[in-house]
Amino acid sequence: DGGITQSPKYLFRKEGQNVTLSCEQNLNHDAMYWYRQDPGQGLRLIYYSQIVNDFQKGDIAEGYSVSREKKESFPLTVTSAQKNPTAFYLCASSPSGNNQPQHFGDGTRLSIL
Amino acid sequence: DAKTTQPPSMDCAEGRAANLPCNHSTISGNEYVYWYRQIHSQGPQYIIHGLKNNETNEMASLIITEDRKSSTLILPHATLRDTAVYYCIVRVYGSARQLTFGSGTQLTVLP
Numbered sequence: 659d660g661g662i663t664q665s666p667k668y669l670f671r672k673e674g675q676n677v678t679l680s681c682e683q684n685l686n687h688d689a690m691y692w693y694r695q696d697p698g699q700g701l702r703l704i705y706y707s708q709i710v711n712d713f714q715k716g717d718i719a720e721g722y723s724v725s726r727e728k729k730e731s732f733p734l735t736v737t738s739a740q741k742n743p744t745a746f747y748l749c750a751s752s753p754s755g756n757n758q759p760q761h762f763g764d765g766t767r768l769s770i771l
Numbered sequence: 772d773a774k775t776t777q778p779p780s781m782d783c784a785e786g787r788a789a790n791l792p793c794n795h796s797t798i799s800g801n802e803y804v805y806w807y808r809q810i811h812s813q814g815p816q817y818i819i820h821g822l823k824n825n826e827t828n829e830m831a832s833l834i835i836t837e838d839r840k841s842s843t844l845i846l847p848h849a850t851l852r853d854t855a856v857y858y859c860i861v862r863v864y865g866s867a868r869q870l871t872f873g874s875g876t877q878l879t880v881l882p
Contacts, residue, residue, distance in 0.1 A: 757862075759817040763814050765812070
C-alpha cells in the first residue's frame, strides 16, 4: 500500500547526541515536511522540501537539519544544539500543485535519557 | 493564513451525526478550508477540503456558509473509532507551506 513510513516509532537520545529520524514515502509526492508536536498543542513546522536537493526552514528550524537527496526520503537530524528535543515528530508529504492535502506518517516519539 | 476558532470539546452518541463547527471570519478569497483529525499518538489524517461549495466524500461532508466565514464538518454516522481531535485549517491556495494547526475539537463518541 502507498503511504508514509516513519521510523523508529520510539527513540531515546542521550545528552549531546545527534539522532536521525527516518521518513520514507512511496506516494510519488514532490513535497515533504517535518513537524513537531508537543503535548496538547498543534503542529509546528521544522523544515519542508518542495523538490529534491532543495529545502526551506520552517518556524522552528534551530537545532535541526535535513537532507533531500531522493524524492522518497526526507530524514531529520535532531542535533545536540536542540535543547528541548522531547516531542512527537511528524513527517508529511503532498503532491505538487495547488490545494493538495498533506498526508502524514504515524510519527516518532523522541525522549531524552 | 486565516485563524480558525473551534469549540474545545464535543460529545456525540454512536450512530448519530456529529456536526463540528469552525469559525474563520478572516478567511480570504483564495483560502481553502481543510479538515484533519488526529487519534491519540498517531499522525493527523486528512478528511476533506473545500473552497466555497459543499463537499462530500466517503468520510464526511463539509458545509461552508455562503459568506465563507464558517464551516461545519459532518460525520453522518459517528462510530467509536471517530473519537479524535478534529482540526479545521484554512490555507492559501497554491501554498506549499505548512499547515497551521490550532488546538482543535476533541470529539468523543459515546456508546
